[in-house]
Amino acid sequence: MVKFIVRRLLQLIPVLLGVTIIVFSLMHLTPGNPAQIIAGESATPETVAQIEKRLGLDEPIPVQFFHFVKDAATFDFGNSWRTSLPVSTELWPKFWVTLELAIYSMIFSIVFGMAAGIISAVRQYSWADVSVMLIALFGLSMPNFWLGLMLMQWFSINLGWFPPTGWGSASQILLPVITLGTSGAAVIARMTRSSMLDVISQDYIRTARAKGLKERVITYRHALKNALIPVVTVIGLQFGGLLAGAVLTESVFSINGMGKLIVDRILARDFPVVQAGILVIAVVFVFINLLVDISYKFLNKRIDMD
Amino acid sequence: MKKELLKVNNLKQYFPVKGGFLGRTVNHVKAVDDITFEIYEGETLSVVGESGCGKSTTGRAILRLEEPTDGEIHFEGEDLLALNKREMREKRKDLQVIFQDPYASLNPRQTVGQILMEAMQIQKVVPRSEQRKRAIELIETVGLNKEQIDRYPHEFSGGQRQRVGIARALSVDPKLIIADEAVSALDVSIQAQVLNLLRRLQREFNLTYLFIAHDLGVVRHISDRIIVMYLGKIVEIADKKSLFENPQHPYTKALLSAIPIPDPEKKKERIVLKGDVPSPIDPPQGCRFHTRCPFATEICRTKVPELRNLDHMKEGHRAACHHIEKIHSGEMAVQS
Amino acid sequence: MKEEIILEVSDLRTSFFDEDFEIKAVDGVSFELPKGKTLGIVGESGSGKSITALSILRLIAKNGKVVGGEILFNGKDLTKLSEREIRDIRGNDISMIFQEPMTSLNPVYTIGKQIYEALKVHQGMDKKEGDKRVVELLELVGIPSPKQRMKQYPHELSGGMRQRVMIAMALACNPKLLIADEPTTALDVTIQAQILDLINDLQEELGMSVIMITHDLGVVAETCDYVAVMYGGQVVEYQEVKELFKNPKHPYTVGLLNSMPRHDVDVDELEPIKGNVPSVRNMPKGCRFAPRCPFATELCVTELPELDRKEDGSEVRCWIYSDRWDGDPEVSVRNEERTT
Numbered sequence: 001m002v003k004f005i006v007r008r009l010l011q012l013i014p015v016l017l018g019v020t021i022i023v024f025s026l027m028h029l030t031p032g033n034p035a036q037i038i039a040g041e042s043a044t045p046e047t048v049a050q051i052e053k054r055l056g057l058d059e060p061i062p063v064q065f066f067h068f069v070k071d072a073a074t075f076d077f078g079n080s081w082r083t084s085l086p087v088s089t090e091l092w093p094k095f096w097v098t099l100e101l102a103i104y105s106m107i108f109s110i111v112f113g114m115a116a117g118i119i120s121a122v123r124q125y126s127w128a129d130v131s132v133m134l135i136a137l138f139g140l141s142m143p144n145f146w147l148g149l150m151l152m153q154w155f156s157i158n159l160g161w162f163p164p165t166g167w168g169s170a171s172q173i174l175l176p177v178i179t180l181g182t183s184g185a186a187v188i189a190r191m192t193r194s195s196m197l198d199v200i201s202q203d204y205i206r207t208a209r210a211k212g213l214k215e216r217v218i219t220y221r222h223a224l225k226n227a228l229i230p231v232v233t234v235i236g237l238q239f240g241g242l243l244a245g246a247v248l249t250e251s252v253f254s255i256n257g258m259g260k261l262i263v264d265r266i267l268a269r270d271f272p273v274v275q276a277g278i279l280v281i282a283v284v285f286v287f288i289n290l291l292v293d294i295s296y297k298f299l300n301k302r303i304d305m306d
Numbered sequence: 307m308k309k310e311l312l313k314v315n316n317l318k319q320y321f322p323v324k325g326g327f328l329g330r331t332v333n334h335v336k337a338v339d340d341i342t343f344e345i346y347e348g349e350t351l352s353v354v355g356e357s358g359c360g361k362s363t364t365g366r367a368i369l370r371l372e373e374p375t376d377g378e379i380h381f382e383g384e385d386l387l388a389l390n391k392r393e394m395r396e397k398r399k400d401l402q403v404i405f406q407d408p409y410a411s412l413n414p415r416q417t418v419g420q421i422l423m424e425a426m427q428i429q430k431v432v433p434r435s436e437q438r439k440r441a442i443e444l445i446e447t448v449g450l451n452k453e454q455i456d457r458y459p460h461e462f463s464g465g466q467r468q469r470v471g472i473a474r475a476l477s478v479d480p481k482l483i484i485a486d487e488a489v490s491a492l493d494v495s496i497q498a499q500v501l502n503l504l505r506r507l508q509r510e511f512n513l514t515y516l517f518i519a520h521d522l523g524v525v526r527h528i529s530d531r532i533i534v535m536y537l538g539k540i541v542e543i544a545d546k547k548s549l550f551e552n553p554q555h556p557y558t559k560a561l562l563s564a565i566p567i568p569d570p571e572k573k574k575e576r577i578v579l580k581g582d583v584p585s586p587i588d589p590p591q592g593c594r595f596h597t598r599c600p601f602a603t604e605i606c607r608t609k610v611p612e613l614r615n616l617d618h619m620k621e622g623h624r625a626a627c628h629h630i631e632k633i634h635s636g637e638m639a640v641q642s
Numbered sequence: 643m644k645e646e647i648i649l650e651v652s653d654l655r656t657s658f659f660d661e662d663f664e665i666k667a668v669d670g671v672s673f674e675l676p677k678g679k680t681l682g683i684v685g686e687s688g689s690g691k692s693i694t695a696l697s698i699l700r701l702i703a704k705n706g707k708v709v710g711g712e713i714l715f716n717g718k719d720l721t722k723l724s725e726r727e728i729r730d731i732r733g734n735d736i737s738m739i740f741q742e743p744m745t746s747l748n749p750v751y752t753i754g755k756q757i758y759e760a761l762k763v764h765q766g767m768d769k770k771e772g773d774k775r776v777v778e779l780l781e782l783v784g785i786p787s788p789k790q791r792m793k794q795y796p797h798e799l800s801g802g803m804r805q806r807v808m809i810a811m812a813l814a815c816n817p818k819l820l821i822a823d824e825p826t827t828a829l830d831v832t833i834q835a836q837i838l839d840l841i842n843d844l845q846e847e848l849g850m851s852v853i854m855i856t857h858d859l860g861v862v863a864e865t866c867d868y869v870a871v872m873y874g875g876q877v878v879e880y881q882e883v884k885e886l887f888k889n890p891k892h893p894y895t896v897g898l899l900n901s902m903p904r905h906d907v908d909v910d911e912l913e914p915i916k917g918n919v920p921s922v923r924n925m926p927k928g929c930r931f932a933p934r935c936p937f938a939t940e941l942c943v944t945e946l947p948e949l950d951r952k953e954d955g956s957e958v959r960c961w962i963y964s965d966r967w968d969g970d971p972e973v974s975v976r977n978e979e980r981t982t
């Protein structure tokens with residue numbers, strides 16, 4: 001197991017390097033001279049050159065990249081071009097907000113998705129199954145910003161049960177989490193259902209029945225653990241989508257998170273913040289995938305450890 | 307003298323086992339490890355043995371569906387391994403194959419007629435204008451109805467599909483047919499039909515068969531000579547009568563005694579082998595059978611036995627065991 | 643002395659419902675199994691052997707149902723039991739092993755745990771006592787170093803070993819009846835020999851009754867006391883084993899024996915049964931075997947014969963043996979030249 005984890009960690013290096021290259025080239029591929037942007041439209045060429053020198057923009061690209069990687073490795077992204085605050089000071093509080101939103105939504109997706117999927121599978125073709133699958137289809141096909149707007153309209157504005165914006169208190173958290181978590185729940189429900197149905201028809205389930213076990217024991221002990229294997233993969237993929245979805249959800253509910261921050265700073269061409277933001281998201285994504293792989297292994301002892 | 311159609315010399319087929327940090331080759335599956343045999347024109351040579359012993363690999367290597375690791379394969383005196391891709395494709399006209407799962411090997415979107423005509427077209431054996439006529443002939447030869455020529459494979463039963471597979475093999479007038487478990491998936495009553503068909507076709511068209519199977523009843527019925535394989539090696543090779551009535555290798559004996567006889571009055575002694583077949587990755591040193599052999603001694607663990615013919619064995623009957631003499635004379639016996 | 647009958651199946655019918663179509667997978671199966679004996683059920687694939695076995699333990703798929711007949715186990719009709727009652731019998735009084743040792747064990751649990759489960763539900767054994775018994779059972783079925791093996795996962799064992807584990811699991815609660823559905827079909831002959839010997843030895847040791855389902859007449863000859871031959875979802879012949887081989891009555895049984903290539907004697911030409919196995923969706927109306935039977939008459943084509951019981955306890959489903967036979971009165975179903 002340890003060997004496996006170490007190997008997967010080593011395999012992350014090229015992935016992260018790739019991401020870094022992309023993020024780095026972002027700044028150099030976009031039109032306009034960064035120094036000019038910092039200095040402002042009316043700045044003299046001397047000021048611009050000075051800024052260029054300060055930021056190391058006058059050095060050859062490979063050298064710049066080397067510095068960038070070195071700094072990125074310690075999460076030192078310099079200062080924001082907009083606010084001149086250190087990037088990390090700007091980023092971390094927002095990052096936690098977004099992470100919270102994503103994690104709560106994920107929990108929501110997993111709990112509701114799996115429960116619905118199991119019920120559906122165990123009672124295949126019953127009204128419960130049919131309605132769960134209908135709701136799931138609905139949840140999948142609805143864009144989440146629209147769902148967010150509808151929820152806000154009904155529950156916050158019409159009924160006044162929840163505050164329409166902000167983040168922090170339980171009542172503020174609920175609507176955004178539903179908004180962001182619904183499509184994931186739908187995907188997980190469908191995956192759980194099909195995976196459970198697949199497992200239920202396996203020979204070893206028949207063996208379990210022939211042993212005289214109760215249906216409940218068969219479902220939860222014998223079927224579920226096997227059925228989870230593909231579901232876990234889907235959950236991992238969902239999390240990536242979740243980070244992207246968070247951007248929209250944050251805009252709808254005016255939550256001050258990373259998504260909103262990145263969008264704002266893209267418009268303001270505040271590259272250090274944008275780069276750091278994207279890199280952080282990429283790193284989180286990659287690590288989540290690693291976690292998924294590990295739990296996958298853990299569930300599925302059949303996959304050889306080496 | 308019998309004419310040698312195919313000669314296989316020191317054939318080896320190793321498959322790499324990947325592993326480690328960078329997916330390097332860490333080991334090899336020695337699927338076929340140094341086997342030599344020949345097939346005479348017009349005969350049926352069977353290869354038997356337990357699952358994974360290298361039967362199919364041998365067949366695939368002869369057809370060059372996988373490039374052998376080492377060895378020589380001479381067909382009518384010509385070295386098949388020296389041929390380039392195109393020449394080999396042309397040679398496939400003479401070397402046809404029938405697989406176990408007839409369904410998987412037939413294109414579901416082609417009718418039987420199309421399947422047969424395509425085979426003829428590739429090898430250009432029959433002018434286009436006569437292909438359909440020939441296809442109808444073939445269909446009738448293998449015992450199907452000529453009305454069935456425009457049907458699709460899924461409309462046939464397993465036994466009928468196997469007939470289609472046989473018709474396809476025959477369509478190019480091959481000299482050698484390699485049948486890999488061609489009747490194994492069929493029910494007994496259907497299997498008998500297909501076996502009879504194969505025998506009839508052999509007589510009619512002077513075909514040579516390399517017949518790969520694990521069912522010794524089937525093998526006894528169809529073969530002239532038989533090769534017994536164990537873990538990638540030939541352990542015994544003999545004409546049918548000698549093999550069934552005078553087996554020499556302890557593994558052959560065990561194999562024969564393990565098969566249940568459909569006659570409740572005939573009670574017999576059974577040699578039950580202990581344990582499983584070892585893995586072909588790192589097979590046992592010396593005689594590969596020594597881990598399960600009731601006669602194994604020190605020499606068996608260290609020295610690889612050669613195929614030998616001894617005085618009490620018929621000509622052409624050879625077995626690879628250090629102790630044939632002692633076992634034959636009764637000096638060595640299984641204590642029970 | 644009349645033998646005690648442990649299992650009596652009469653006119654069992656099991657159907658699957660596919661949309662509105664009824665697939666009669668088992669359509670008239672009767673046999674009896676005396677205590678401590680082995681009954682073989684033979685037939686080609688799709689003849690309904692497995693469904694018969696699964697019907698006994700009521701393990702058929704959701705869309706299937708026992709639609710008729712009785713299954714008396716020690717006098718109790720299994721078809722009438724509640725879900726709870728049948729659960730108490732499964733794995734306890736009646737156990738089953740399956741054809742596919744590779745897929746019949748749950749890949750995510752150790753074999754020890756899977757065997758222990760049966761001990762826990764039926765005998766309420768605690769873990770410690772259970773582990774001891776698991777080791778005993780693994781030893782019983784000839785698995786070396788059982789203490790280590792019980793901690794292994796199914797993929798770490800070979801096919802033969804897994805089938806041994808299945809047997810150990812089936813034997814956990816000392817069943818009175820063991821149903822083995824093609825237990826050796828997926829295995830090599832040398833391993834098959836090991837497993838068949840094991841089942842025979844255990845039967846003698848534990849006094850179980852066994853139902854051995856197979857398509858291999860050799861296995862039948864070597865392991866069974868009685869045989870039921872199935873064709874198209876029905877039992878067509880039921881006989882004591884020696885009689886069946888010496889004196890087969892049903893034309894299908896004769897055909898089966900004649901089409902089997904043997905490794906112990908030379909046979910010049912096999913005599914296959916002509917035609918194909920009928921599909922369950924399209925069963926002949928009269929005798930199921932009529933389209934392939936060399937003796938079929940008008941009567942055979944139009945009317946289905948009953949499974950008729952003779953005084954000696956044998957049963958055969960064929961018009962030849964009835965008063966209404968309308969073909970050659972001198973007919974002999976056996977081909978004399980074949981007898982060796």
Ligand SMILES: Nc1ncnc2c1ncn2[C@@H]1O[C@H](COP(=O)(O)OP(=O)(O)OP(=O)(O)O)[C@@H](O)[C@H]1O
Nearest residue numbers: 321335337356357358359360361362363364520586
């Ligand atoms: N492409 C391959 N890569 C790796 N190993 C292989 C490959 N093909 C075959 N083998 C291995 O080579 C050995 C011989 O395989 P082969 O298919 O010849 O067996 P066989 O005798 O035909 O068995 P069966 O009776 O099951 O068909 C086996 O251990 C198999 O797993």
Ligand SMILES: Nc1ncnc2c1ncn2[C@@H]1O[C@H](COP(=O)(O)OP(=O)(O)O)[C@@H](O)[C@H]1O
Nearest residue numbers: 658665667687688689690691692693694703922
């Ligand atoms: N779940 C199912 N739904 C529909 N038909 C089935 C089902 N299971 C089995 N059958 C049919 O029942 C017949 C008998 O099957 P089975 O008892 O498994 O045959 P075998 O004699 O090979 O064991 C077959 O024709 C099969 O196709």
Ligand code: SF4
Nearest residue numbers: 593596599606627628
């Ligand atoms: S060489 Fe030795 S181990 Fe091999 S078969 Fe002969 S006696 Fe047995």
Ligand code: SF4
Nearest residue numbers: 929932935942960961
């Ligand atoms: S009833 Fe008729 S068709 Fe059926 S087996 Fe007997 S003779 Fe043949």
Ligand SMILES: [Mg+2]
Nearest residue numbers: 361362363487
């Ligand atoms: Mg093979």
Ligand SMILES: [Mg+2]
Nearest residue numbers: 691692693824
């Ligand atoms: Mg079956």
